[in-house]
Amino acid sequence: xxxxxxxxxxxxxxxxxxxxxxxxxxxxxxxxxxxxxxxxxxxxxxxxxxxxxxxxxxxxxxxxxxxxxxxxxxxxxxxxxxxxxxxxxxxxxxxxxxxxxxxxxxxxxxxxxxxxxxxxxxxxxxxxxxxxxxxxxxxxxxxxxxxxxxxxxxxxxxxxxxxxxxxxxxxxxxxxxxxxxxxxxxxxxxxxxxxxxxxxxxxxxxxxxxxxxxxxxxxxxxxxxxxxxxxxxxxxxxxxxxxxxxxxxxxxxxxxxxxxxxxxxxxxxxxxxxxxxxxxxxxxxxxxxxxxxxxxxxxxxxxxxxxxxxxxxxxxxxxxxxxxxxxxxxxxxxxxxxxxxxxxxxxxxxxxxxxxxxxxxxxxxxxxxxxxxxxxxxxxxxxxxxxxxxxxxxxxxxxxxxxxxxxxxxxxxxxxxxxxxxxxxxxxxxxxxxxxxxxxxxxxxxxxxxxxxxxxxxxxxxxxxxxxxxxxxxxxxxxxxxxxxxxxxxxxxxxxxxxxxxxxxxxxxxxxxxxxxxxxxxxxxxxxxxxxxxxxxxxxxxxxxxxxxxxxxxxxxxxxxxxxxxxxxxxxxxxxxxxxxxxxxxxxxxxxxxxxxxxxxxxxxxxxxxxxxxxxxxxx
Numbered sequence: 206x207x208x209x210x211x212x213x214x215x216x217x218x219x220x221x222x223x224x225x226x227x228x229x230x231x232x233x234x235x236x237x238x239x240x241x242x243x244x245x246x247x248x249x250x251x252x253x254x255x256x257x258x259x260x261x262x263x264x265x266x267x268x269x270x271x272x273x274x275x276x277x278x279x280x281x282x283x284x285x286x287x288x289x290x291x292x293x294x295x296x297x298x299x300x301x302x303x304x305x306x307x308x309x310x311x312x313x314x315x316x317x318x319x320x321x322x323x324x325x326x327x328x329x330x331x332x333x334x335x336x337x338x339x340x341x342x343x344x345x346x347x348x349x350x351x352x353x354x355x356x357x358x359x360x361x362x363x364x365x366x367x368x369x370x371x372x373x374x375x376x377x378x379x380x381x382x383x384x385x386x387x388x389x390x391x392x393x394x395x396x397x398x399x400x401x402x403x404x405x406x407x408x409x410x411x412x413x414x415x416x417x418x419x420x421x422x423x424x425x426x427x428x429x430x431x432x433x434x435x436x437x438x439x440x441x442x443x444x445x446x447x448x449x450x451x452x453x454x455x456x457x458x459x460x461x462x463x464x465x466x467x468x469x470x471x472x473x474x475x476x477x478x479x480x481x482x483x484x485x486x487x488x489x490x491x492x493x494x495x496x497x498x499x500x501x502x503x504x505x506x507x508x509x510x511x512x513x514x515x516x517x518x519x520x521x522x523x524x525x526x527x528x529x530x531x532x533x534x535x536x537x538x539x540x541x542x543x544x545x546x547x548x549x550x551x552x553x554x555x556x557x558x559x560x561x562x563x564x565x566x567x568x569x570x571x572x573x574x575x576x577x578x579x580x581x582x583x584x585x586x587x588x589x590x591x592x593x594x595x596x597x598x599x600x601x602x603x604x605x606x607x608x609x610x611x612x613x614x615x616x617x618x619x620x621x622x623x624x625x626x627x628x629x630x631x632x633x634x635x636x637x638x639x640x641x642x643x644x645x646x647x648x649x650x651x652x653x654x655x656x657x658x659x660x661x662x663x664x665x666x667x668x669x670x671x672x673x674x675x676x677x678x679x680x681x682x683x684x685x686x687x688x689x690x691x692x693x694x695x696x697x698x699x700x701x702x703x704x705x706x707x708x709x710x711x712x713x714x715x716x717x718x719x720x721x722x723x724x725x726x727x728x729x730x731x732x733x734x735x736x737x738x739x740x741x742x743x744x745x746x747x748x749x750x751x752x753x754x755x756x757x758x759x760x761x762x763x764x765x766x767x768x769x770x771x772x773x774x775x776x777x778x779x780x781x782x783x784x785x786x787x788x789x790x791x792x793x794x795x796x797x798x799x800x801x802x803x804x805x806x807x808x809x810x811x812x813x814x815x816x817x818x819x820x821x822x823x824x825x
Contacts, residue, residue, distance in 0.1 A: 253278035263304025282409035312379030313364035325358020384410035432714035450565030457727035483524035517550035526681035534685040540576035561711030585631035600825030608645030649675035673697035
């Protein structure tokens with residue numbers, strides 16, 4: 206969670222049981238509808254945030270001395286953090302749900318009240334709520350730094366329960382839909398390992414029972430598809446405490462990796478990319494020049510050698526500029542497209558690591574493109590074409606979000622206007638809808654983020670296309686000689702189509718539940734000899750397949766044929782090729798696919814040609 210997200214969450218969550226009228230006086234029952242209209246959240250967000258408050262009320266009913274953290278709405282639900290006298294048990298969750306149901310049945314109104322800052326702070330301090338006091342102290346410090354007056358303390362009350370909160374909420378607890386508490390996890394206060402470990406209760410709530418049941422079904426399906434479980438089952442990769450946040454790629458996983466890498470390289474070769482490789486260990490002066498040392502140092506792995514400071518590179522951007530500047534560039538040289546599959550390291554907190562989708566060590570299909578401003582629109586159109594081609598291999602439909610100039614943007618405003626106009630024209634040329642996210646661009650340029658929806662309807666952000674008007678061109682003094690003989694600055698584009706290959710593979714594992722398309726399956730076919738006398742023919746067939754650069758294995762174990770077929774199906778192998786006496790004599794195979802369909806008497810050459818064509822076509 207970023208610092209901004211932590212601040213936002215801290216201001217929008219929290220609850221406190223107390224005697225509110227004793228401390229604040231009679232509570233004003235204002236217009237909840239007006240408050241909802243003023244809020245930035247959706248109605249469902251408001252319901253989920255309200256459910257978090259009701260959950261906190263129930264927790265305090267069980268543990269009167271509970272110290273309360275924050276309780277925001279999140280995708281598909283809500284959570285709340287607590288410092289409690291003991292670990293929670295499943296029985297506790299059942300009791301908390303009972304308490305929530307009682308509050309919903311009581312239909313308490315959610316009512317907002319503002320009180321003077323000092324009065325609000327004293328209230329939470331008197332009730333031994335140090336996390337609430339800290340939030341208020343942080344807000345006071347920010348006000349002092351900005352030279353503004355202390356803000357009032359914004360609270361919400363339902364029944365006897367008071368919450369430090371900006372809102373909005375539903376009108377009353379009775380408006381909260383069907384809910385279920387899901388899990389308990391540990392969470393450091395404010396995301397820092399140096400702060401207290403709290404217990405975080407996750408829950409979900411939906412407008413109808415049918416929607417809740419659908420979500421619970423999708424959640425169970427997500428567990429079945431979890432790439433961390435399937436990665437072990439399919440023998441793709443594993444994780445070990447000797448290198449937290451770094452995958453150990455097994456042979457099958459590495460085959461998948463190389464297949465994806467080869468495919469994207471073919472696209473890049475066709476479009477005139479030039480592949481480069483830059484050092485893994487880089488002196489801090491490069492990161493000082495790029496600005497990463499000042500703004501990203503805490504996320505970097507830093508090493509000392511002979512009195513000098515180096516870092517494992519967390520990104521490839523600055524290094525590409527060194528190669529760009531290695532000689533004089535002409536306007537005729539542009540666009541110049543550099544691709545770099547460099548290994549990157551980012552010092553992610555251990556508590557945030559999550560299989561392949563959040564790692565410390567990863568590789569991107571990274572590229573940096575240097576170009577003239579007049580080339581920008583056509584280059585963006587071509588990059589969008591790359592995205593469509595690559596995602597089409599997996600049957601995925603990309604969605605585009607256009608992030609425009611933020612308030613703290615750097616660089617020439619006229620150049621920003623030019624870049625945004627050309628990016629918008631490129632997106633419009635697709636003839637498909639896209640989202641505009643105002644002020645969501647990077648400080649150095651507008652950007653296009655690419656999202657996909659997986660088989661369970663979950664949205665993943667994968668690729669990115671960022672136009673750079675400042676960082677590489679300005680900070681690294683990149684120039685080219687224009688047609689008038691003048692040295693001028695190029696634009697630059699940062700782009701990744703897969704994004705992190707680790708993360709992309711994790712998404713693919715879950716999207717396909719491990720049953721990858723034939724073209725990228727780690728093992729495309731298993732040859733199964735029925736008896737020992739068929740093994741030589743099985744190996745001959747496998748050699749012919751391998752000779753066409755197809756990925757094949759021979760199961761010459763002592764297991765029965767049906768056991769071999771079952772094992773291949775468990776491994777999600779697309780084709781099982783069974784050889785018996787009749788097949789060996791006729792040089793045919795009995796083909797069984799992973800869906801259970803069977804085809805007999807297929808000639809070896811015919812099947813090899815078929816599989817080679819299917820692989821070359823990269824059909825999903």
